[in-house]
Amino acid sequence: MAILEVNELKKSFGKNEVLKGISLSLDEGQVMSIIGSSGSGKTTLLRCINFLETADSGKILVDVDVIFDGEDHSKHKAKETREKQLKIGLVFQQFNLFPQYNVFDNVTLAVKLKAKEREDYKANKKQILKEINEKAHKILCDMGLSDKIDSYPWQLSGGQQQRVAIARALALEPKILFFDEPTSALDPELTIEVLKVIKSLKTMGRTMVVVTHEMEFARNVSDKVIFMADGVIEEEGTPEEVFDNPSSPKTSAFLSKSFE
Amino acid sequence: MFWTVTLSLLEGFMTTLELFALTLLFAIPLGLIIAFGSMSKFMPLKWLSKTVVWIIRGTPLMLQLIVVFYGPELIGGWFGELGIDNPIFNWLAGMKGLDRFPSVLLAFVINYACYFSEIYRGGIESIPKGQLEACQVLGMTKSQAFFRVVLLQVVKRIVPPMGNEIITLVKDTSLARTIAVYEIIWNAQKFIKNGGLLWPLIYAGAFYLIFNGLLTIIFAKLEKKMDYFKA
Numbered sequence A: 001m002a003i004l005e006v007n008e009l010k011k012s013f014g015k016n017e018v019l020k021g022i023s024l025s026l027d028e029g030q031v032m033s034i035i036g037s038s039g040s041g042k043t044t045l046l047r048c049i050n051f052l053e054t055a056d057s058g059k060i061l062v063d064v065d066v067i068f069d070g071e072d073h074s075k076h077k078a079k080e081t082r083e084k085q086l087k088i089g090l091v092f093q094q095f096n097l098f099p100q101y102n103v104f105d106n107v108t109l110a111v112k113l114k115a116k117e118r119e120d121y122k123a124n125k126k127q128i129l130k131e132i133n134e135k136a137h138k139i140l141c142d143m144g145l146s147d148k149i150d151s152y153p154w155q156l157s158g159g160q161q162q163r164v165a166i167a168r169a170l171a172l173e174p175k176i177l178f179f180d181e182p183t184s185a186l187d188p189e190l191t192i193e194v195l196k197v198i199k200s201l202k203t204m205g206r207t208m209v210v211v212t213h214e215m216e217f218a219r220n221v222s223d224k225v226i227f228m229a230d231g232v233i234e235e236e237g238t239p240e241e242v243f244d245n246p247s248s249p250k251t252s253a254f255l256s257k258s259f260e
Numbered sequence B: 001m002f003w004t005v006t007l008s009l010l011e012g013f014m015t016t017l018e019l020f021a022l023t024l025l026f027a028i029p030l031g032l033i034i035a036f037g038s039m040s041k042f043m044p045l046k047w048l049s050k051t052v053v054w055i056i057r058g059t060p061l062m063l064q065l066i067v068v069f070y071g072p073e074l075i076g077g078w079f080g081e082l083g084i085d086n087p088i089f090n091w092l093a094g095m096k097g098l099d100r101f102p103s104v105l106l107a108f109v110i111n112y113a114c115y116f117s118e119i120y121r122g123g124i125e126s127i128p129k130g131q132l133e134a135c136q137v138l139g140m141t142k143s144q145a146f147f148r149v150v151l152l153q154v155v156k157r158i159v160p161p162m163g164n165e166i167i168t169l170v171k172d173t174s175l176a177r178t179i180a181v182y183e184i185i186w187n188a189q190k191f192i193k194n195g196g197l198l199w200p201l202i203y204a205g206a207f208y209l210i211f212n213g214l215l216t217i218i219f220a221k222l223e224k225k226m227d228y229f230k231a
């Protein structure tokens, strides 16, 4: 049963058609890598799925629930969109941590704001906050950040910042976690550290979609690889299929350039 | 003599302080409204705000003081001469100018709100877009994003330029004498006219120095308080 389904998603900026009908699907617990040269529309695809851009047409389903429908998206209210937003998480290339909050507050801020909307919040406030804090501790521990809880973002390395950003996304318990080139802003050693964390999330059964230029990572970790070129999915399949037996000449050309 | 001068200067300084404090009280929030106006997606509002800011920043405060003080009466008078009989204009013509202090205050508030609005706008626009996007993907509402995430970063950025502007305001209050509001320099100058004494004027300068020194310390403290994060 697919947990993510994207049907014929299209998006243009003015006359520039950036997504020309993207369809894909992903099963629960699987990891999908999206590769492709810069400008092929990878970021735009992720931003459309995460409501940072509004697609022009197409459909997006998460867990059988339609979160976006190009036919009637105008009817969506801000609150509804917010609810749907929480089913998916996004980790940015530039981390985008909140500089004035320490690591722990970065991770818990949104969760605590969300909890305030619960009907039983007033009655069970202490218990609810305690649970949120405990869960945040556990996630930060998983991310290898238990000793950084009181640090502010500027005191952390890029790799640590990105792990905080991942923890922040996980705290909201998204069904699918998206990464847009999570290591592109990092030095090689820090890249390894972050990729390790993403790998460990896979063993915990997380469903993830990762846009990446790290071909080794894509090959080793993914269940599915998608190669995007000029706003279309040029090739898709298992890592073996895409990396070892690409059927499209564009894929071969891209791969040979990437492995140079 | 020293005590006479001190008392007179203190009296003038109270007016200075009052003008200073009231200007801040009104201009700080009004500036925020103008800033949101000039960032609005609603074009008429945007252009109105931008035009007002352009005019106010492009003309001397002294001129604005005079216009606010004499303007209503004169405008009312013109319409009267044109034979337009309108209660509003009649009322304006009969005003003999606004009271001095309120009209000075009004001019100062408008002037400083415009300067503040530009500082706010610069501060808000300098926050990376990624901050708001992160809030959005974390499911925060727009107001949560503004108050919980963006605001403090903006404050951190605008404290230094606001400090400069506020120290300028202290000195600008002396312009109130243009329309005979008896602030500290007006009172100091009396002693030149009446007794040929120059030192009260220098003494008045000391009031400004001390007050601005205090403000400088306060702003340095504020900046220090937000040193714990970098943005």
Ligand SMILES: Nc1ncnc2c1ncn2[C@@H]1O[C@H](COP(=O)(O)OP(=O)(O)O)[C@@H](O)[C@H]1O
Pocket: A013, A016, A018, A036, A037, A038, A039, A040, A041, A042, A043, A044, A045
């Ligand atoms: N907000 C935007 N406005 C206009 N054009 C955009 C915008 N965002 C992306 N594009 C264009 O869309 C194309 C694909 O960009 P992007 O999705 O960032 O590709 P990738 O992530 O694969 O490098 C590029 O040509 C880019 O210039």
Ligand SMILES: [Mg+2]
Pocket: A042, A043, A044, A181
């Ligand atoms: Mg990109």
